[in-house]
Amino acid sequence: MARRLYLSLLGIVVLVGSLLAGNLLAGNVPSLGLDLQGGASVTLQPEGDFTPSALAQAVDIISQRVNALGVSEPEITRQGNNVVVNLPGVNDQQKALDIIGRQGELLLRPVLQAGTLNTDTATSIPGTDTTIAGSKTSVVDTTIAATEGGPGSVRSRGAATTIPASTDTTVPASSDSTVPAVATTAPAANISVSEDTTDPNVNAVLLGQNGEAYLVGPAGATGKVFTNNAQAVINNGNWTVTVELRKGADGADLWNALTTKCFNRDATCPTARIAIALDGTVISAPTVREAVFTGGNVQISGDFSQSEARDLAKILEFGAVPVKFKVATVQTVSPTLGKDSLRAAIISGLIGVLLVMAFFFVYYRMLTIVVVGGLMVSSALLWSIIALISRSNGLALTLSGVAGIIVSIGVTVDSYVVFFERIKDELHAGKSLRSSAQRSFTLAWRTILAADTVSFLGALVLWWLTVGSVRGFAFFLGLSTLCDVIVAYFFTRPAVLLLARSKFLSGRKVLGVALPESSAQ
Amino acid sequence: MSGMFGRLYRGETTFNFVGRRWWGFGISLAFVVVTFISLFAQGLNLGIDFKGGVAWEVPATTITVEDVRAILEANKIPTADAKIQVLNGADGKRIRAQVGEISTSTRTVVQTALSAKAQVDVQEVSVASVSSSWGRSITEKAVRALLIFFVIVSMYIAWRFEWKMAIAAILAMVHDVLISVGVYATFGFSVTPATVIAFLTILGFSLYDTIVVFDKVHENTTRYSASKVSYGDIINVSMNQVLMRSINTSLAAVLPVLSLLVLGSWVMGAIALQEFALALLVGLLLGAYSSIYIATPLLAVFKGRELKFRTLQGSLRLGEEMARLGATSKKVVTRTPGDGASATSTQSDIERETVLASSALSHPPRPRKNRRR
Numbered sequence: 001m002a003r004r005l006y007l008s009l010l011g012i013v014v015l016v017g018s019l020l021a022g023n024l025l026a027g028n029v030p031s032l033g034l035d036l037q038g039g040a041s042v043t044l045q046p047e048g049d050f051t052p053s054a055l056a057q058a059v060d061i062i063s064q065r066v067n068a069l070g071v072s073e074p075e076i077t078r079q080g081n082n083v084v085v086n087l088p089g090v091n092d093q094q095k096a097l098d099i100i101g102r103q104g105e106l107l108l109r110p111v112l113q114a115g116t117l118n119t120d121t122a123t124s125i126p127g128t129d130t131t132i133a134g135s136k137t138s139v140v141d142t143t144i145a146a147t148e149g150g151p152g153s154v155r156s157r158g159a160a161t162t163i164p165a166s167t168d169t170t171v172p173a174s175s176d177s178t179v180p181a182v183a184t185t186a187p188a189a190n191i192s193v194s195e196d197t198t199d200p201n202v203n204a205v206l207l208g209q210n211g212e213a214y215l216v217g218p219a220g221a222t223g224k225v226f227t228n229n230a231q232a233v234i235n236n237g238n239w240t241v242t243v244e245l246r247k248g249a250d251g252a253d254l255w256n257a258l259t260t261k262c263f264n265r266d267a268t269c270p271t272a273r274i275a276i277a278l279d280g281t282v283i284s285a286p287t288v289r290e291a292v293f294t295g296g297n298v299q300i301s302g303d304f305s306q307s308e309a310r311d312l313a314k315i316l317e318f319g320a321v322p323v324k325f326k327v328a329t330v331q332t333v334s335p336t337l338g339k340d341s342l343r344a345a346i347i348s349g350l351i352g353v354l355l356v357m358a359f360f361f362v363y364y365r366m367l368t369i370v371v372v373g374g375l376m377v378s379s380a381l382l383w384s385i386i387a388l389i390s391r392s393n394g395l396a397l398t399l400s401g402v403a404g405i406i407v408s409i410g411v412t413v414d415s416y417v418v419f420f421e422r423i424k425d426e427l428h429a430g431k432s433l434r435s436s437a438q439r440s441f442t443l444a445w446r447t448i449l450a451a452d453t454v455s456f457l458g459a460l461v462l463w464w465l466t467v468g469s470v471r472g473f474a475f476f477l478g479l480s481t482l483c484d485v486i487v488a489y490f491f492t493r494p495a496v497l498l499l500a501r502s503k504f505l506s507g508r509k510v511l512g513v514a515l516p517e518s519s520a521q
Numbered sequence: 522m523s524g525m526f527g528r529l530y531r532g533e534t535t536f537n538f539v540g541r542r543w544w545g546f547g548i549s550l551a552f553v554v555v556t557f558i559s560l561f562a563q564g565l566n567l568g569i570d571f572k573g574g575v576a577w578e579v580p581a582t583t584i585t586v587e588d589v590r591a592i593l594e595a596n597k598i599p600t601a602d603a604k605i606q607v608l609n610g611a612d613g614k615r616i617r618a619q620v621g622e623i624s625t626s627t628r629t630v631v632q633t634a635l636s637a638k639a640q641v642d643v644q645e646v647s648v649a650s651v652s653s654s655w656g657r658s659i660t661e662k663a664v665r666a667l668l669i670f671f672v673i674v675s676m677y678i679a680w681r682f683e684w685k686m687a688i689a690a691i692l693a694m695v696h697d698v699l700i701s702v703g704v705y706a707t708f709g710f711s712v713t714p715a716t717v718i719a720f721l722t723i724l725g726f727s728l729y730d731t732i733v734v735f736d737k738v739h740e741n742t743t744r745y746s747a748s749k750v751s752y753g754d755i756i757n758v759s760m761n762q763v764l765m766r767s768i769n770t771s772l773a774a775v776l777p778v779l780s781l782l783v784l785g786s787w788v789m790g791a792i793a794l795q796e797f798a799l800a801l802l803v804g805l806l807l808g809a810y811s812s813i814y815i816a817t818p819l820l821a822v823f824k825g826r827e828l829k830f831r832t833l834q835g836s837l838r839l840g841e842e843m844a845r846l847g848a849t850s851k852k853v854v855t856r857t858p859g860d861g862a863s864a865t866s867t868q869s870d871i872e873r874e875t876v877l878a879s880s881a882l883s884h885p886p887r888p889r890k891n892r893r894r
Contacts, residue, residue, distance in 0.1 A: 035793070041608060060658055078652035079576065093610075331610030333617070334586075337793050344791035345781065352780030356773045363769065400715035400797045404722060406777050407801055414770040418733060421766045450681055451732040455725055457677060458670050462721070465666035468659045473718045477725055 002501065005494035012490040016377050019384040028387040031089035033073050033398035036342050038335040039088040040096035044325040046081055058323040059083055063467065066100060072394040073401075073472055083325065086333060088396035093330040100327075106223025106315065107200050107277045108255075109216035110262055110269035111285055206275060208282040216275050216282075217268050220258035223316065225251045226298070230316035232309035239309035240301040243316050245293060256292045263291040278315055341399050349406030356413060364420050370495045371416050375409060378480075378487045385479060401476070408480045414451075415488045419444040419496070437500035441493050448488055455481045538760045538813065539753040539821045545814030549696055556703025565706050568602050568713040573653040574621040575628055577635055579646045581607060581614035584639040589618050592634045596627055601792060602711055619651055655714055663717075674728065682739050685823040690731045693816035697727045697807045704803050715797045723804025726774065730767065731812040737763045738817065752824040756817055764813075771809035778802045 023029075031037065044062075046055060055078070062085060063076045075086040090096045193203050193215070200219035207213055230243035245252040262269040275285040286300050300312065353375070361368045382405065389395040397405075422444045426436030459478030463471055579589070586605050593600050604619040618635075628648050636643045671691055678687035698720055705712055737759040745755055782798035785791050 038606065056656070056658075059656065075654045077573070077654045079649040084651075329610055329612070331608040331615070333609075334607035336604045336606055337791075341791040341793050344785045344789035345794055348780045348783075348785030348789065348794075349777055351784055352777030355776045355780060359772060359776065398715075399791075399793050400718060403781055403794060403797050403801075404718065406781065407722065407774065409777065413773045414729070414733070417766050417769045417773070421763075421769075425762075447733055447736045450736055451729045453681075454674055454677060454732055455729055457673055458725060458728070461670040461673055462663075462666050465669065466659070466662045468655065469714045469718060470659065470663045470666070470721065473721050477722075 002498070005498050008490050009494040009498065012377060012486070016380045016384070020380045023384045023387045026391075028391045030383070030386045031390040031394075031396050032335075032342070033396040033401065034075055034086055034088040034333070034335065035337040035398050036335050036339065037089055037396075038091075038333045039086060039396075040090040040093055041329075041331045041333045042085045042087070042096050042100055043079075043328040043330075044083040044085065044100070045328040046083075047324045047326050050323040054323050055081065055083075058325070060467075062100065066394075067468070067471075072396050073398055073469055082328060087394075088398075089390075089394065091332055093332065096330060097327065107219040108221040108223070108225070108258060109200075109204075109206075109219045109275045109277055110258065111214050111271045111273040111275050112203065112217050112269075113215040114271060114273065114285065115213055204280075206277055206280055206282045208285065212282070212285075214275050214282050214285060216277070220261070220269075220274070221254045225255040226316050227251075230313040232304075232306070232313040235299070235301065238301060239304040239306055240299055241304070241309050241313045241316065242297060242299045243313070245296050245298060247296070252293065252296060255298075259288045259293060260291045262288040276312075276316070283315055284312055337399060342402060345399060345402050345406070349403065352406065353409055360413070360416075367420055367423075367496070367499070370492060370499065371413060373495060374416065374487050374492050375413070377491050378412065378483045379409070381483050381487070382480065401472070404473075404476065405480075408476070412480065412484045412487075415444075415448045415484055416492065418447050419488075419492065423496075433500045437497050441496070445488070445493075449485070452481050452485050536761055536764070537757060539757050539818055542814070542818030542821065545810075545818055549700070549811075549815055552700045552703060553696070555707065556699050559703060559706040563706060563709065565702070566709045566711050568711045568716075569604070569619060569621045569651075569653075570655045570714050571653050571712065572622060573651050574619060575623055576617055576619040576649050576651045577632060577646055578608070578615050578617045578649075579635045579639050580641055581616045582639050582641060584616060584635070586616060588638050589616055589635065592631060592638060593618065593620060596631055596634070598623060598627070598631070602713065678732070678735075682735055686735050686739070686820060689816045689819040689823065690728060690735065692819055693731055693811040694724055694727050696815050697723055697804060697811050700807055701800065701804045705800070710796060710799065713796065716800050719797055719800035719804060722801060723808055726805060727808035727811060730770065730808055731816045733770075734760070734763055734767065734812050734817055735820070738820065752827070753821050756821045760813060760817055767809060767813060771805065774805050775802065778805060 033039075046058075050058075059076055059078065062083065063074065066072065066074050066076075066085065066087060073088060075084075077084050077086075085096075085100055087096050087100075193205055200222070203215065203217055205213055205215050225246055227244045227246050230241055232239060232241050234240070245255055258269075258274065262272045262274055265272050271287075273285045273287050275282045277283065284300065284302070286302065304312070357368065357372060357375075360371055364371070386395060386397070419440060422440035423433070423436050426440055427433060429436075431439075456478055459474045459481060462474035463478060466474065586607065589605050590600050590603070593603060598620050600620075602621070604617075606617050608615045608617055632646050632648050633643055636646045639646070671694075675684070675687035675691055678684075678690055701720055701723055704710075705716065710716075738756055741755050741759045741762075742752075778798050778801045781794050782802060786793075786795035786798060
């Protein structure tokens with residue numbers, strides 16, 4: 001029993017310590033928000049025709065794109081028709097552009113021919129009579145099918161059209177220069193090919209992400225046929241991407257017209273494949289398995305890795321911005337408040353926490369050691385996670401975020417209060433510290449778990465359904481609640497139980513009750 | 522340790538929370554009425570993140586951020602929530618100043634003043650209307666999420682405890698947020714995204730606090746289920762038992778906030794902290810108050826009508842009797858005194874045993890006649 005307690009205590013301290021050390025070594029530090037550190041400001045100017053509602057929708061999509069996790073707190077405003085995106089903590093202007101993303105017009109184009117590029121710069125694009133093979137070495141082995149359960153949706157088990165890859169497939173370093181050459185020589189028939197890879201109305205040769213080349217026809221539809229809810233899910237052990245179709249003429253009808261053509265291997269879509277192209281690059285080119293998608297759901301499956309599936313889902317979700325923008329200006333912006341405010345917040349916050357500790361010491365005496373230790377563990381854990389997410393998801397702490405974290409420290413001590421009050425009750429009844437500690441934890445744990453579950457549920461719902469700073473708040477609420485539960489179970493419990501067994505507390509006053517010299521063994 | 526604090530410390534106070542419930546309800550009702558009056562009379566003072574406003578951009582030749590702030594203040598534009606930033610791009614340095622909505626004439630006056638200060642043509646100072654960064658869709662989504670959150674939390678509380686507790690907890694939460702909003706409306710504090718976040722924090726804290734209290738009530742309900750004890754008594758006993766915990770937790774939560782407000786914003790001059798800390802302070806105090814004076818007494822009102830408790834309604838045990846009720850449920854532990862050391866403490870041991878006892882929660886209450894006096 002004691003060994004398990006030591007293990008748990010040691011485990012959490014070592015785990016959190018190494019997390020902290022790892023972050024420090026990797027140089028991950030929490031980045032600061034627009035008000036404290038400034039960042040980059042990108043002005044986007046809409047081009048062509050657009051309606052105000054489309055512009056509003058575009059702003060929504062952009063804000064989701066730059067703030068997918070909800071923690072980066074960018075500031076997105078409209079100045080006239082321009083959209084100004086202020087990104088916190090980004091000082092590199094090119095990086096700011098990367099985050100906002102390319103202008104992102106997603107086109108769905110029928111594939112006329114597909115093949116790979118190899119070192120000879122001559123391409124082996126198979127003729128229109130595609131080989132039917134179950135070859136696992138095919139470059140792209142993706143299919144589209146309606147998800148199960150949709151009314152009348154039958155997943156047809158037709159032979160998959162796959163393109164055998166020549167074993168010596170390598171991508172030339174300067175693949176761009178070879179593309180026009182490929183385009184003019186490869187097709188057997190005389191198909192006019194445009195060099196503009198983003199023009200939706202003409203044939204073009206597009207490159208895939210892994211060196212595949214596709215001869216594609218005019219776009220049959222744009223990314224607007226999908227709703228913004230693509231998801232990467234595991235289906236039968238494989239990562240697949242599911243996405244819903246918009247209803248009506250601009251959505252499902254357009255999509256079904258395209259898939260019917262491809263399914264029937266119409267002249268405009270002889271390979272039965274549809275290339276999903278973002279800004280002239282083919283992200284995926286699945287084979288159509290269904291003529292009409294009556295269920296309204298589209299499922300794209302293939303041998304994706306998890307990150308490939310996620311990327312595809314993200315592109316399907318955010319790729320189709322209803323308004324086309326051009327970048328008018330990129331600037332760096334200075335902070336609105338500056339570091340003085342941050343220093344004031346941290347200093348006064350720490351003094352506040354010290355006051356809490358002092359109060360605890362007066363009230364709970366030696367048990368305060370556990371509180372201090374627990375707070376250190378949970379602060380280190382929180383700091384590590386924040387630093388990690390700063391790096392990976394552009395989290396940026398604003399002044400109110402910093403203040404909120406300091407306040408949350410004050411709130412988390414509640415689990416200690418609940419626990420210690422229980423112990424106090426038992427001690428007053430004349431039980432030994434040792435036996436009351438174990439029993440009190442069991443009872444307090446129930447209370448802590450109930451209260452934390454409610455907090456966590458709230459955080460989850462808010463995070464799931466909101467955007468912007470509310471989503472950021474929910475993220476931190478959930479995070480600190482989880483930390484609280486983890487620390488309570490893996491740190492506070494073993495620490496108090498071990499203290500209760502040790503001779504350290506014997507003969508001292510604990511919780512206002514004088515313990516006998518020799519603690520009951 | 523004796524007297525008032527000692528009894529508070531040992532959870533032996535005998536405050537009659539249920540009996541004085543109408544005080545709490547009355548005070549809260551008065552505050553809610555004030556909230557509604559000030560909401561309709563003057564509304565909330567929404568900051569520029571919600572309402573949008575005007576932005577000027579001036580080439581940063583000789584002009585500094587302080588100059589811009591001075592010009593804004595000279596034109597009686599509040600600069601507390603103005604955003605003044607230095608932009609650095611391909612076309613040189615510029616200063617952007619964003620403030621809330623103002624009249625067209627003031628826009629021109631500021632534009633002229635800025636161009637004069639920067640010694641550039643008036644045309645080079647741009648003026649543009651700026652939309653809110655907190656769009657309508659954010660508010661709509663947040664409100665929808667909150668409603669769903671209420672439903673899910675009620676379901677959880679109903680499953681874990683009971684549905685009457687769910688209603689009481691939600692009502693207490695609504696009460697907290699309403700009155701916090703009322704404070705903002707009455708005093709005309711500027712509402713920023715940080716304020717909204719503070720209100721959400723309050724919601725979370727209030728709910729957490731209420732659950733902890735309800736957990737005790739729930740536990741005591743099972744404990745007294747065999748005996749004829751009114752629900753008001755159960756609640757009074759539970760409240761007195763968790764009172765110290767409520768006070769401690771609230772103190773621990775309020776101390777950092779007070780420090781942020783007093784030290785951070787007043788002594789060290791970080792004004793931006795003030796509104797956030799203020800919203801939190803108001804909310805935390807309300808949260809602690811509402812779980813004691815709103816949520817639990819409400820529960821007493823709801824539960825008192827149940828068949829089981831109806832006959833006992835109105836009969837509250839007060840003072841000594843309440844203390845005894847709390848104590849009888851505690852099992853009297855007769856600890857065999859060990860050798861030597863504990864022999865000296867027999868006197869206090871005996872005292873302790875007579876007055877109170879352990880919370881042997883799984884045990885049914887001892888019959889009253891067996892009580893040792």
